[in-house]
Amino acid sequence: MSTSEKSGYHHGDLRAALLSTAMEMLEGGEPFSLRAVARRAGVSPTAPYRHFKDRDALESALAVEGFRDLLADLDDERGLPASLPDLAEFAVAYVAFALRRPALFRVMFGKPCDDADDERVKAADALHELLADALDRVFPHADATALASAGWGLAHGLACLYLDGKMHATSDEEVAARVRGAFLAITSVGS
Amino acid sequence: MSTSEKSGYHHGDLRAALLSTAMEMLEGGEPFSLRAVARRAGVSPTAPYRHFKDRDALESALAVEGFRDLLADLDDERGLPASLPDLAEFAVAYVAFALRRPALFRVMFGKPCDDADDERVKAADALHELLADALDRVFPHADATALASAGWGLAHGLACLYLDGKMHATSDEEVAARVRGAFLAITSVGS
DNA sequence: ACACTATGTTTACGGTGCTAACACAGCATA
DNA sequence: TATGCTGTGTTAGCACCGTAAACATAGTGT
Numbered sequence: 001m002s003t004s005e006k007s008g009y010h011h012g013d014l015r016a017a018l019l020s021t022a023m024e025m026l027e028g029g030e031p032f033s034l035r036a037v038a039r040r041a042g043v044s045p046t047a048p049y050r051h052f053k054d055r056d057a058l059e060s061a062l063a064v065e066g067f068r069d070l071l072a073d074l075d076d077e078r079g080l081p082a083s084l085p086d087l088a089e090f091a092v093a094y095v096a097f098a099l100r101r102p103a104l105f106r107v108m109f110g111k112p113c114d115d116a117d118d119e120r121v122k123a124a125d126a127l128h129e130l131l132a133d134a135l136d137r138v139f140p141h142a143d144a145t146a147l148a149s150a151g152w153g154l155a156h157g158l159a160c161l162y163l164d165g166k167m168h169a170t171s172d173e174e175v176a177a178r179v180r181g182a183f184l185a186i187t188s189v190g191s
Numbered sequence: 192m193s194t195s196e197k198s199g200y201h202h203g204d205l206r207a208a209l210l211s212t213a214m215e216m217l218e219g220g221e222p223f224s225l226r227a228v229a230r231r232a233g234v235s236p237t238a239p240y241r242h243f244k245d246r247d248a249l250e251s252a253l254a255v256e257g258f259r260d261l262l263a264d265l266d267d268e269r270g271l272p273a274s275l276p277d278l279a280e281f282a283v284a285y286v287a288f289a290l291r292r293p294a295l296f297r298v299m300f301g302k303p304c305d306d307a308d309d310e311r312v313k314a315a316d317a318l319h320e321l322l323a324d325a326l327d328r329v330f331p332h333a334d335a336t337a338l339a340s341a342g343w344g345l346a347h348g349l350a351c352l353y354l355d356g357k358m359h360a361t362s363d364e365e366v367a368a369r370v371r372g373a374f375l376a377i378t379s380v381g382s
Numbered sequence: 383a384c385a386c387t388a389t390g391t392t393t394a395c396g397g398t399g400c401t402a403a404c405a406c407a408g409c410a411t412a
Numbered sequence: 413t414a415t416g417c418t419g420t421g422t423t424a425g426c427a428c429c430g431t432a433a434a435c436a437t438a439g440t441g442t
Contacts, residue, residue: 014420033398044422046400051420055399084380110301112356124357143376149358149369150345150377157348158340165303166315167340178340185334186341188381189275205389224429235391237431242389246430 015051017041019061026062026103034058059107060120066101066108067123071130073097081134088183090134091155092176098159099172105163109156128152158182206242208232210252217253217294225249250298251311257292257299258314262321264288272325279374281325282346283367289350290366296354300347319343349373 021040025032034055035045052058074093081087098105113120132148139147158179161167169175212231216223225246226236243249265284272278289296304311323339330338349370352358360366 034400035398045398046423047421049400106301109351109355109357110297112354121356128357139380142380143372146369146372146376147380149349150373153348153352153373154341154345154377155348156352157344157346157350159348160300160351161344161347163303164300165312166300166319178337181334181337182341182344185337186345186377189330189333189338190379190381225431226429236429237392238390240431 014041014043014047018048018051018058019065022058023062023065023104026107027101029103060113060118062104063108064119064123066104067120067127070094070097070108071123071127075130081138083138084184084187087134087138087151088180091151091158091183092179094155095159095162095175095179096172098163099175102163105159154183154186155179205232205234205238209239209242209249210256213249214253214256214295217298218292220294251304251309253295254299255310255314257295258311258318261285261288261299262318266321272329274329275375275378278325278329278342279371282342282349282374283370285346286350286353286366286370287363289354290363293354296350345374345377346370
């Protein structure tokens with residue numbers, strides 16, 4: 001059976017199917033609801049409850065996927081950063097991810113993750129660690145924690161502000177340039 | 192009549208009443224809905240539609256209030272910043288606002304403001320200008336635009352990350368200290 | 383006095399998340 | 413092979429939501 005359907009009462013791999021159609025709907029811009037996902041998956045409106053406690057649980061699962069993808073984006077793209085301009089590119093990639101997958105990004109960050117030990121928190125922490133490592137590598141003698149917070153905060157803030165239309169740019173390239181500019185400007189202020 | 196009720200068919204100042212009870216509910220942590228607000232205001236479920244085109248319009252009105260309050264918080268507190276530490280306190284105040292009024296903050300920033308010329312956009316722009324002015328004053332010879340983006344981005348990013356539980360702190364004081372630390376760390380990296 | 387306009391009400395529709403009770407299928411064990 | 417347990421899906425039904433259409437009421441200007 002593995003991933004395919006099974007023609008009958010039982011679906012075979014509903015959980016995965018729900019996740020993927022939910023992701024499709026989310027990224028497709030359709031307002032995603034448990035019922036809609038079920039409908040799309042060809043299953044009864046309440047079937048998803050066998051696999052997800054509630055709507056939030058589905059969203060969390062999507063968010064986890066998102067964190068994995070973001071992490072992959074960040075360290076695939078160019079290995080670990082070794083210089084300040086590398087860090088700026090990190091920020092650029094972060095913002096680019098947010099703009100490329102806006103709905104997912106909102107699901108990942110839009111609400112507090114209350115569940116202290118769920119996968120989602122772990123995924124976010126992995127991100128934090130990656131950033132701290134990177135910063136520590138570039139500025140080994142500085143306060144790595146504070147710098148990592150600043151770096152993440154800056155990237156995240158710009159991502160949110162562009163995403164929500166509080167800052168404006170006409171193209172992705174312009175966004176990238178502005179993010180780079182902001183990053184370099186604030187890091188060269190003390191010199 | 193002015194602000195009070197009028198005992199009868201017509202309410203007198205429903206719009207204001209709706210706004211204030213909506214704000215109360217929002218800040219009170221109750222999930223706010225048009226119907227609930229109407230109920231709370233002692234009026235029929237669809238009465239709000241006479242004053243707000245739809246749910247989003249009410250939310251936008253709340254957001255505008257939020258922007259006004261945030262702006263007041265920022266420049267009331269200590270006049271315009273004249274030094275780098277002053278700017279750090281700006282960021283601290285920004286994050287403090289977000290943590291003090293989380294639901295409002297989410298309404299203000301949680302979704303794109305599509306309406307190009309509504310009050311909400313103007314309010315956000317006012318915020319942007321305030322920041323640009325401040326940065327320009329502290330670093331007159333630098334690229335004020337890039338710096339303003341960076342400053343806002345940093346403050347906003349930290350606000351979101353703390354708000355959504357992606358960064359952790361045990362008290363408001365600790366948050367303030369960490370924001371200050373992040374701000375000072377990243378601005379002293381180039382020296 | 384009369385129409386007009388603003389404001390509030392009633393009714394209705396389709397959508398939502400979620401629960402409870404039921405139906406079907408596969409597996410384990412006797 | 414028969415029995416029943418467990419996992420998975422279905423149906424029915426609840427309370428709520430946003431929104432539109434038709435109606436009712438009052439105050440305002442002519």
